[in-house]
Amino acid sequence: MPQIAQIALDGRVSEGIQHYSTHWQIKDLSEDNNVNSRVEEYADVVNGYYDGATELYEYGWARSFHFCRFYKGEAFAAALARSQHYLAAKMSLRPGMRVLDVGCGVGGPAQGMARFVNVQVVGVNINEFQLGRAVRYTREAGLEEQVSFIKADFMKLSKQFEEGSFDAVYAIGATVHAPTWEGVYGEIFKVLKPGGTFGVYEWAMTEAWDPSLPSHKELAHKIEIGSGIPEMRPLRKAREALLSVGFSIKHEEDLAEYPDEVPWYYPLEGKLSNAQTAWDLVTVWRNTWSGKIITHCGLWVAEKLGMVPKGTWDVGETMRIAAEGLVEGGKRKSSRLTWSGTALYPYVSGDLSETGSRVNSSSTSAFKRVMTL
Numbered sequence: 623m624p625q626i627a628q629i630a631l632d633g634r635v636s637e638g639i640q641h642y643s644t645h646w647q648i649k650d651l652s653e654d655n656n657v658n659s660r661v662e663e664y665a666d667v668v669n670g671y672y673d674g675a676t677e678l679y680e681y682g683w684a685r686s687f688h689f690c691r692f693y694k695g696e697a698f699a700a701a702l703a704r705s706q707h708y709l710a711a712k713m714s715l716r717p718g719m720r721v722l723d724v725g726c727g728v729g730g731p732a733q734g735m736a737r738f739v740n741v742q743v744v745g746v747n748i749n750e751f752q753l754g755r756a757v758r759y760t761r762e763a764g765l766e767e768q769v770s771f772i773k774a775d776f777m778k779l780s781k782q783f784e785e786g787s788f789d790a791v792y793a794i795g796a797t798v799h800a801p802t803w804e805g806v807y808g809e810i811f812k813v814l815k816p817g818g819t820f821g822v823y824e825w826a827m828t829e830a831w832d833p834s835l836p837s838h839k840e841l842a843h844k845i846e847i848g849s850g851i852p853e854m855r856p857l858r859k860a861r862e863a864l865l866s867v868g869f870s871i872k873h874e875e876d877l878a879e880y881p882d883e884v885p886w887y888y889p890l891e892g893k894l895s896n897a898q899t900a901w902d903l904v905t906v907w908r909n910t911w912s913g914k915i916i917t918h919c920g921l922w923v924a925e926k927l928g929m930v931p932k933g934t935w936d937v938g939e940t941m942r943i944a945a946e947g948l949v950e951g952g953k954r955k956s957s958r959l960t961w962s963g964t965a966l967y968p969y970v971s972g973d974l975s976e977t978g979s980r981v982n983s984s985s986t987s988a989f990k991r992v993m994t995l
């Protein structure tokens with residue numbers, strides 16, 4: 623008899639969390655024969671991961687689940703907000719626009735965008751548990767008139783929304799979860815108004831990453847397994863996908879490339895000396911060895927007591943692996959070794975042509991790369 627999944631009232635599915643790490647060969651991360659099944663089962667990979675990881679993200683990071691650049695003297699929360707505002711500014715968002723947030727997490731960035739630019743934001747997310755929290759936090763913030771949420775798979779956006787129904791679309795650290803970039807970017811292209819802008823902070827491996835080398839493959843797998851990502855891919859593929867579905871690239875930059883005094887991965891590294899405020903110290907401490915031991919033991923107890931679903935502890939363990947991979951990749955880059963493998967954030971937008979129409983797929987000549995800063 624087929625097993626019926628137990629879905630908790632908050633939307634979490636315990637079987638999915640318990641099954642999560644079996645999508646990888648965790649014993650030897652330099653090997654991988656499961657990539658095709660992970661890509662096919664992307665929805666299970668993502669939901670299993672976020673059902674287990676969401677509360678840990680909120681505990682160890684914030685309600686905005688993304689990386690950003692850090693400046694000395696700037697609080698962690700302010701840096702996260704600045705990176706959202708930067709995206710809004712680059713996309714030229716204007717008050718009153720209807721904007722889609724693709725893969726909206728628990729709604730931190732959607733609230734940030736709504737407040738900063740006074741836009742109407744619709745957040746989509748495949749994960750029910752996160753959506754419940756997003757709705758609650760948005761109500762608590764008094765933003766429910768401006769920010770709404772819908773459960774949807776971003777690979778099927780055009781089934782959920784009318785074509786051309788958004789003035790702008792953004793995605794922050796979310797489309798890396800897609801089974802294919804062509805698929806998700808193609809859907810975004812459809813629901814975006816002609817001439818509209820798509821802004822994305824994407825995760826990709828650098829061109830120096832060579833998946834034929836076991837150590838490079840292992841690094842990508844560490845990031846995948848601990849972040850719920852079916853497959854890490856090179857940045858080149860993101861560019862190709864954007865162009866192939868009809869976008870032109872107006873602006874792109876690698877936010878991991880800057881020689882920042884406080885590197886983007888410092889909180890994952892648990893480097894207390896980089897914390898900027900007393901509260902940052904608490905956040906960063908949670909990623910130090912002592913902080914990790916306490917989380918590790920606390921989570922184990924919480925799971926035994928039934929306070930979190932079974933399998934949550936396991937997902938927490940995979941997150942430690944990802945943190946290692948991300949820091950390793952970030953460091954290799956900053957120490958200027960020949961390759962690095964993490965967190966590239968090109969910023970990309972649709973073309974605002976004079977006629978206001980989106981460019982078609984043959985317009986690769988419109989490709990324009992502008993480095994700012």
Ligand SMILES: C[S@@+](CC[C@H](N)C(=O)[O-])C[C@H]1O[C@@H](n2cnc3c(N)ncnc32)[C@H](O)[C@@H]1O
Nearest residue numbers: 686687688725726727747748749775776796799
């Ligand atoms: C790293 S989180 C980023 C969340 C949010 N953008 C933020 O910065 O706080 C990735 C998000 O993408 C969502 N996601 C992944 N795959 C998805 C899919 N196929 N459809 C819709 N949402 C998806 C996840 O559930 C999660 O909320």
